[in-house]
Amino acid sequence: MPGKKGYTLPMQSILSLRGVSKTYATGHSALKDVSLDIQRGEIFALLGPNGAGKTTLISIICGLVRPSAGTISAGGHDIVRDWRPARSLIGLVPQELTTDAFETVLATVRLSRGLFGKPANPALVEKVLRDLSLWEKRDSKIMTLSGGMKRRVMIAKALSHEPQILxxxxxxxxxxxELRRDMWRVIRELRDTGVTIILTTHYLEEAEEMADRIGVIRKGELILVERKQDLMRTLGRKELTLHLARPLAAIPPALAAHPLTLSEDGLRLVYTYTSATPDGGSDAAAPASIAPVLRELAAAGIDFTDLDTRQSSLEEIFVGLVHADA
Structure with missing residues (x-):
């Protein structure tokens, strides 16, 4: 696998898409003018609802489906004109478990490496199987494995030819x-060696924890690509909940300019705001600082006994994006 563990590879594009579209014979437009650059050595999470075009996009990049328009290069190789070197850079772990049920784990992984024209490398195959906790199962037929172990075999197959993009x-x-935790450990280790990881997932907490950048696709269009931290900062809303010492009948007029809501029992005051934007500014409709509202509460004689804050999760941001103007 390229790179050295612990060595920070220079950030450069390893995968480049320009104006990629896909329209099927039925007239269904699965992708619409998608342009994207994936950086070497990053974990990129592609998120979207079912039918948004995620699997179609992956299938096109991996050479399983031909695009209707646009160009894609992997490691500088056009995936149509230079399909052999481009495809050799890519490993794919599909959603569906597609393996030869009557073959052993070891034979399956060895065969997958050979299909890419790679010479036999028993040491590398053993390392891949050990990293995925499959070595003890190497002589087991795949039909005897659990679903989770079969998923590991799919990852081992994808890694067998030492791809730079997974x-x-x-x-x-x-x-x-437990298996999920082990798999994410392996993915982190792969990223540390310089392998570029592009994933789709419905477990948004995983994308929130693992991804460097996040792209959101909706109805075949890439509607957003952001670094995870920037996305959380600019689109994530925060709530400050104040637990009041005495119930309020209504929010005082002096505080009406602030986005405050009062609980039905009058004992909780909730202030909604956003983080500061990357340039240090803020959303005027939802102030980025809690200090002014706390000062005005004190000036109005409103005491509180406790406070807590929460920030929007990636899941809440994602739901808001995919349903906006739907």
Missing amino acids: FLDEPTAGVDV
Whole structure:
């Protein structure tokens, strides 16, 4: 696998898409003018509802589906004109478990490496299987494995030819918590060696924890690409809840300019605001500082006994994006 563990590779584009579209013979437009650059050595999460175009986009990049328009290059190789070197850079773990049920784990992974014209490398195959906790199962037929272990075999197959780009399409679907944790450990280690990871997932807490950047696709269009921190900062809303010492009948007129809501029992006052924007500014409709409202509460003689804050999760941001103007 390229790179060295612990070595920070220079951030440069390893995958480039320009104006990629896909329209099927039925007239259904699955992708519309998608342009995107994926940086070498990053974890990129592609999020979207079912039918948004995620799997179609991955299938086009991996050479399984031809685009109707646009160009894609992997490592500088056009995936149509230079399909062989481009495809050799890419590993794919699809949603569906597609393996030869009567073959052993070891034979399956060895065969997958050979299909890419790679010479036999027993040491590398052993390392891949050990990293995925499959070595003890190497002589087991795949039909005897659990769903989670079969998923690991799919990852081992995808890694067998030492790809620089790894696609994971819902990699932890149907996997128990322990196996999921192990898989994410392996993914982090792969990223540390310089492998670029592109994943789709319905477990948004995983994308929130793992991804460097996040792209959101809706109805075939890429509607947003942001660094995770920037996305959380600019689109994530915060709530400050004040637990009042005495109930309020209504919010005082002096505080009406602030986005405050009062609980039915009058004992909780909730202030909604946003984080500061990257340039240090703020959303005028939802102030970025809690200090002014606290000062005005004190000036109005409103005491509180406790306070707590919460921030929007990636899931809440995602739901808001995909349903906006739907």
